[in-house]
Amino acid sequence: MKLEKNVLKAMNEQVNKELFSSYLYLSMSAYCESEGFPGCAKWLKVQSEEENDHGMKIYHFIHERGGRVELEAIDKPKTDFKNLSQLFAQVLEHEQKISASITALYETAIKANDYPTQIMLQWFITEQVEEEKNAHEIVDLLKKVGDSPVSLMMFDRQLGARVGK
Numbered sequence: 655m656k657l658e659k660n661v662l663k664a665m666n667e668q669v670n671k672e673l674f675s676s677y678l679y680l681s682m683s684a685y686c687e688s689e690g691f692p693g694c695a696k697w698l699k700v701q702s703e704e705e706n707d708h709g710m711k712i713y714h715f716i717h718e719r720g721g722r723v724e725l726e727a728i729d730k731p732k733t734d735f736k737n738l739s740q741l742f743a744q745v746l747e748h749e750q751k752i753s754a755s756i757t758a759l760y761e762t763a764i765k766a767n768d769y770p771t772q773i774m775l776q777w778f779i780t781e782q783v784e785e786e787k788n789a790h791e792i793v794d795l796l797k798k799v800g801d802s803p804v805s806l807m808m809f810d811r812q813l814g815a816r817v818g819k
């Protein structure tokens with residue numbers, strides 16, 4: 655079963671969104687690194703690598719289905735942030751946008767009766783629940799932490815415990 659044109663187009667767009675996510679989180683990681691939050695920098699770098707994996711998952715799937723991957727330019731990510739609270743609120747907001755994009759892609763696959771794409775996307779739907787939950791928890795935690803330097807240091811240490819590849 656060949657990929658329908660509009661499904662292929664939406665999949666290529668999703669590859670770009672995942673790679674942009676990777677770029678955005680790397681930019682956020684660089685900000686944290688230079689602001690003296692190595693733990694947050696590590697968490698975001700691991701997240702950046704995961705986003706690259708997400709993009710590649712779709713990239714390989716397009717090829718498996720005999721489609722053509724067409725890479726587009728990746729937008730410049732934001733490089734400056736007010737503080738950690740603002741930064742992680744933007745992580746959450748971004749993940750909510752990605753969830754909406756995955757849902758729209760899934761609906762496109764339903765309309766095309768494209769069952770393999772629907773099955774592949776189910777992994778992403780589950781993943782987005784997890785990603786939004788993680789971002790929510792961090793945003794909530796930061797509300798409790800406030801501006802106290804000692805609490806921020808402990809928060810940073812906690813995020814630095816995230817295990818990467």
Ligand code: FEO
Pocket residue numbers: 672675704705708749752785
């Ligand atoms: Fe791959 Fe965080 O969405």
